[in-house]
Amino acid sequence: MLELDLDMEADLGIDTVKQAELFAAIREHYTIPRNDSVSLKDYPTIRHCIKFVTDQKSAAAPAAAPAAKTRARQPELLDLTAAPQEAPAEKPAPKAAPKQEYPKRHIRHVPTIILAPVEQEVIKKLAPKRPVAIFAEDLDLAKAFRAELNKHRADSYIFTPAKTKLKDAITVDFRDVPALEKTLADFAAAHPDTQGIVYLPGCMVKSLSAETAAFEDLKRYALPLFLAAKYLSGGLNQAEAGHTTFMAVVTTLDGGFGYKTKDAYDPIYGAIHGPTLCLRKELEKSAVKLLDFEPSSSNQVIVQKTFYEILYSDKRLAIGYADGKRWTMVGKPVALDKSRRTTELEGKNVLITGAGRGLGAMFARMLAEQHKANILILDMMEISDKAKRLTGMSEAELKAYKMGELWNELKASADKATPATLEKEFTRLKDAADMHRNMEAMRALGVKVHYYRCDLMNPAAFKTAMDNIKADFGAIDGLVHFAGMERSKLAVDKTVEEFNLIFTVKADSAINLWKSGIVKEKGFWAMASSIAGKFGNLGQTDYAAANDYVAKFCVSQTNRGVRAVSIDMTGYAQIGMGARPGVEAFLKSQEMEFLYPEEGMQAFLDEIAYGKVPEIILSGSLGKLDWDKQLLYEPNFSASASSGYHFAPRLEDLLKGESLAASKEFSLESDPYLTDHSINGTPYVPGVMGLETFAEAAAVVTGAPPKALVNVRFAVPIKLLRNKPAEVKIKAFTLANGGGVEMRLESDFVSPKGLRLGQTRTHFKAVAASDAPSAWTPAMRPVLPKVKKYKADLATIYKTYFHGPSFQVLDGIISVDKTSVLAVFKRPAAPLWKGTQQKLVFHPLVFEALFQACGWRDIQFDRSMALPDAVGAAIAYDHEPVDPETLFLYGVFKGRTDDNRSLYDAWAFDADFNLAAELRDYAMIPTPI
Missing domain, CATH: 3.40.50.720 (NAD(P)-binding Rossmann-like Domain)
Known part of the structure; x- marks a missing residue:
């Protein structure tokens, strides 16, 4: 049995739409005539509904008085169980507003x-x-x-x-x-x-x-x-x-x-x-x-x-x-990879500040529609009965109410009524009515919607709101911070009080929300910010201070391992500053392009759901306002979030000819060859696949694979510990004066709690070069036997080496002495991938054969197993996707370095001495295995 005094919305989760349907069913069942003066707010509990029936049937008892609340609420929190005065069950659920059409263009940029x-x-x-x-x-x-x-x-x-x-x-x-x-x-x-x-x-x-x-x-x-x-x-x-x-x-x-x-x-x-x-x-x-x-x-x-x-x-x-x-x-144009969601939103409890009106209200509606998240609104508007009346009025009725009833009320009040006070009061009521209507529309979508009235500038009210949210939900899953103010004045005209107000509403409240512990440790943070904090704007010193503060808060949170993102937005058409005639005219004269509200809010929402970076800039052209041309705006930018290359698959940031940031997850599923490159049961990413990764990354940046990779360093191995996937970041940027493309493979250690620990590790690094000098001369050519007779065949070699079938690239060793090794490469029968093979550009298996051939000399004469450490230059003489069936391999030992690394030059070539690949100053380090 349900207790009769439980609040239907607060305790039983029956929202006002369902309450209206329940009331209609009660009237129909008991044949009670409709009475338009009845308001749902007077019947918050089951006991009140029972009393309604008994009173109506007896036709003698006075109207039921509202019961006291069964649970203490913050003093300024409105009773949202109340419906508009007219809430018949027959009224259809609110429909989504028609979507605004806007031009398709690329507006996402990454600082x-x-x-x-x-x-x-x-x-x-x-x-x-x-x-x-x-x-x-x-x-x-x-x-x-x-x-x-x-x-x-x-x-x-x-x-x-x-x-x-x-x-x-x-x-x-x-x-x-x-x-x-x-x-x-x-x-x-x-x-x-x-x-x-x-x-x-x-x-x-x-x-x-x-x-x-x-x-x-x-x-x-x-x-x-x-x-x-x-x-x-x-x-x-x-x-x-x-x-x-x-x-x-x-x-x-x-x-x-x-x-x-x-x-x-x-x-x-x-x-x-x-x-x-x-x-x-x-x-x-x-x-x-x-x-x-x-x-x-x-x-x-x-x-x-x-x-x-x-x-x-x-x-x-x-x-x-x-x-x-x-x-x-x-700000560089970057495509958002929407192939994999990074933040789950369905059924999550998301707190949105400033969601009572404008962009915040639109965002809340879109979040509820598209992701079915539960919406918790934090705003300072009062949803009074007077405001709720407005929700059922047409435009003509609203105008009549404003100029008639409301104007008469103001004139009858003690304060002097003016057109300005009328406009202010009507706007206050209309905003509250729109907010209430938006909340009902979201509830009709089947999500929970809760409103907590709070002035973020009032410490007592703020604490009460946080306590109530925690009592209702515990820590929440995410927070979106729209609250903020803007009042443009030149610094010489702006007062300290105005500066402090603008900063406090946005920035101080963000820190207070963080310190309140309202968001779960693994929850997300999203800040609605402004391009004023990135590029500056006339008269907005305070606004820029607040907005760059919250942007840097998100970068810092990301560095702590917390999902946080700042969305730095330009001006919007027909809303905010863009709705002010003088401001709009000025911005248009500066050739600044406005965003459309739905365009911007969709990008905002997608960034939370799919993004990874801590900050993005949403903007069209800034025109004359961008004095230093900091926004690299390309309206037709269409860089796919996928590069088309296996080893540099997910593009996070690309500026053709300049730089790249991408990511690659090495796993036994996507890279099954790793099973054949395991040491003591742990898969290691082969150094030659690092070379392939660099070549593919350079191809994305420059448009073509490089001929050579120079200054290669294999600093820290990439391991799949306990066979779990390893994700690496690929960073590349062009060097000045045609110096090539400098590249790194990096990763961060992330704790089970999602915290990033220690410094970023650089695993491999290299520079892509368009050319590199060869050390190959006719005088260096070895004598090739007419008949291949091996001193060590494949079976013998791989009793010593740890490599599995797809990495068994040596068919045999023809000769080996203290100064050189001559061997034969044979393309393995076992494929690197199951099914369709990936298109490669830098012959990793040929370079693997050169590595192994040089290593064999170390085993025979130095009695040490050595692994790749560095390469002065790795040169590929073509970029065909399929390796030759066989090649000769010749390595020349150049001695040992001061730190005991063995040093080689090596070549892969056909029977006519046509080069396929070359290593210069290839260094190996003795490693216990």
């Missing part, structure tokens, strides 16, 4: 660090005696910059929280915002001709941890930058003839704006980077530079490179220095 050599130097000079403001916590670094400024006869003032007796040092606690603001206002009044800002608080090492506090960190590390621009921009916008003004913002994250490191760094770097990108567009007359260095960089390097960027380099804004090279960030 990527690429080499950025200086294109054209622009020589600039500083004005003597005009002051420069240095902001720093590290006094040694500040003094190093001052020393360099002295060489240019520029005065400098150091703003620092440190106590110091340095000349012209101004001590102020950056976290004391009123004091800092007054100090800067006074300084600006005394020095209206300030010509430069050097901003150094980001030169620190800070990790993401339980102590991370977004707003407190903002005050210390980022807000001083905003205030410096607010009060000192007057001087920066007054460049003297022949001289420059400048702003240099320097951080020491990783030399690549957080995209190179695997550490879980603090997102506060984003609150420094984002505003700088915007300030560049507000300080058009200044040389603005955002520079990121490796944490290990010396003060001398930081100072020298910074002044080079200010006074000599090109106009590019964002520059990183790492590994002795100059880098920048671009």
